[in-house]
Amino acid sequence: xxxxxxxxxxxxxxxxxxxxxxxxxxxxxxxxxxxxxxxxxxxxxxxxxxxxxxxxxxxxxxxxxxxxxxxxxxxxxxxxxxxxxxxxxxxxxxxxxxxxxxxxxxxxxxxxxxxxxxxxxxxxxxxxxxxxxxxxxxxxxxxxxxxxxxxxxxxxxxxxxxxxxxxxxxxxxxxxxxxxxxxxxxxxxxxxxxxxxxxxxxxxxxxxxxxxxxxxxxxxxxxxxxxxxxxxxxxxxxxxxxxxxxxxxxxxxxxxxxxxxxxxxxxxxxxxxxxxxxxxxxxxxxxxxxxxxxxxxxxxxxxxxxxxxxxxxxxxxxxxxxxxxxxxxx
Numbered sequence: 001x002x003x004x005x006x007x008x009x010x011x012x013x014x015x016x017x018x019x020x021x022x023x024x025x026x027x028x029x030x031x032x033x034x035x036x037x038x039x040x041x042x043x044x045x046x047x048x049x050x051x052x053x054x055x056x057x058x059x060x061x062x063x064x065x066x067x068x069x070x071x072x073x074x075x076x077x078x079x080x081x082x083x084x085x086x087x088x089x090x091x092x093x094x095x096x097x098x099x100x101x102x103x104x105x106x107x108x109x110x111x112x113x114x115x116x117x118x119x120x121x122x123x124x125x126x127x128x129x130x131x132x133x134x135x136x137x138x139x140x141x142x143x144x145x146x147x148x149x150x151x152x153x154x155x156x157x158x159x160x161x162x163x164x165x166x167x168x169x170x171x172x173x174x175x176x177x178x179x180x181x182x183x184x185x186x187x188x189x190x191x192x193x194x195x196x197x198x199x200x201x202x203x204x205x206x207x208x209x210x211x212x213x214x215x216x217x218x219x220x221x222x223x224x225x226x227x228x229x230x231x232x233x234x235x236x237x238x239x240x241x242x243x244x245x246x247x248x249x250x251x252x253x254x255x256x257x258x259x260x261x262x263x264x265x266x267x268x269x270x271x272x273x274x275x276x277x278x279x280x281x282x283x284x285x286x287x288x289x290x291x292x293x294x295x296x297x298x299x300x301x302x303x304x305x306x307x308x309x310x311x312x313x314x315x316x317x318x319x320x321x322x323x324x325x326x327x328x329x330x
Contacts, residue, residue: 001057002105008064012132019135026142030134032155033127037163041123044237046276047244048298049291050120054111058102058121062128066098070129087205092165092198096191099125099166103173107183110314113302116240118174119167126162133162153223160230161201161223167233168193180308201226245272251301259300259322269297292325 020027073094078086102125106112112121134154141150172190176183204222252270255261261269268275268290279290300318303310 001060004065004101005057005060008068009060011068012064016132016135019139023139023142026138026147027135029138029147029151029155030131032151033130033134033160033162037123037127037160040234041120041127041163044116044234044241045120047241047248047272048113048117048302049295050111050117051295054106054109055120055124058106058124059128061102061105062099062125062130063132064128065101066095066125066129067132069098070095087202088199091202092195095129096165096169096194096198099129099162100169100173100187100191100194101125103166103170104183107173107177110317112174112177113299114178114244115171115174116237116244118170118172118177119237120170122166122170123163126166130162153220161226164226164230164233165194165198165201168197178302178306180306247305248272248298248301251305252297254304255297255300259319265293265326269294289325293322296322296325 016027070091074086074090077090099122103112103118103121106117106121112118137150137154138147141147169187169190172187173183176186201222249270249272252261252266256266268278275294279287279294282290296318300315300322303314303318
């Protein structure tokens with residue numbers, strides 16, 4: 001685990017433990033974004049599965065580093081300029097910047113190879129952030145007797161909001177890497193869209209306090225729109241996944257020739273659905289090496305499918321991973 005996550009956990013975890021002891025229902029309800037959004041991300045991440053430890057790190061980054069830094073900045077702006085200014089102007093900028101840190105950490109660890117990877121890491125960080133943020137919102141709502149209303153809005157209609165915001169940053173980063181471009185300044189257009197959609201959402205959330213009943217309607221309509229947007233984005237990502245599946249299978253014969261895959265290995269990975277069926281029948285131990293081989297081959301495929309020549313050092317590291325995975329399979 002990274003140092004920033006460990007340090008931020010020293011502050012965030014005790015607060016969450018107190019909330020768990022004093023308001024267990026609030027903490028349980030706050031898990032809704034994770035329960036709803038993460039299975040979708042896991043399903044979409046099947047072509048080139050990311051290491052579970054890396055995904056968990058991204059989740060924890062959002063739940064600790066991003067939430068702590070954002071809370072400090074937003075509280076300061078709120079004290080100086082008011083809650084509405086903090087929500088509409090401060091929060092989108094600082095929260096999207098701090099969540100982006102999880103994506104950049106994955107880039108530093110050479111875990112991001114494609115737009116899908118960037119989106120997946122963004123979503124895990126955003127869900128971690130949303131869970132902890134919802135603990136605060138639900139605790140406040142419970143004290144005001146509005147827990148049911150706020151839960152329906154944030155837990156049912158809007159658990160996809162944060163993943164949708166940060167997905168733009170992840171898309172920009174993953175797209176830049178897949179095209180051999182530097183992360184900076186490519187990340188800026190994604191970050192700008194993340195901030196803009198976040199600000200739109202927060203402005204609608206502030207509408208009831210400004211517009212009364214009309215503002216409540218605006219808020220629910222915006223939540224419904226974000227729900228529809230999430231479904232639409234999921235459909236687009238599903239098509240991206242299908243395209244990646246087909247391209248991976250097309251490259252398996254070339255990978256077999258270059259890296260000396262055995263006939264049974266070609267049969268496993270040359271047909272994506274057959275591969276998933278084979279994995280389903282495998283034992284737990286077999287799945288571990290199967291997943292390592294699959295992930296390494298997928299990353300090698302992406303490495304060679306880029307416009308620029310493959311980096312020899314990266315290829316060497318992936319070849320070593322492939323050798324270890326194949327050795328452990330015997």
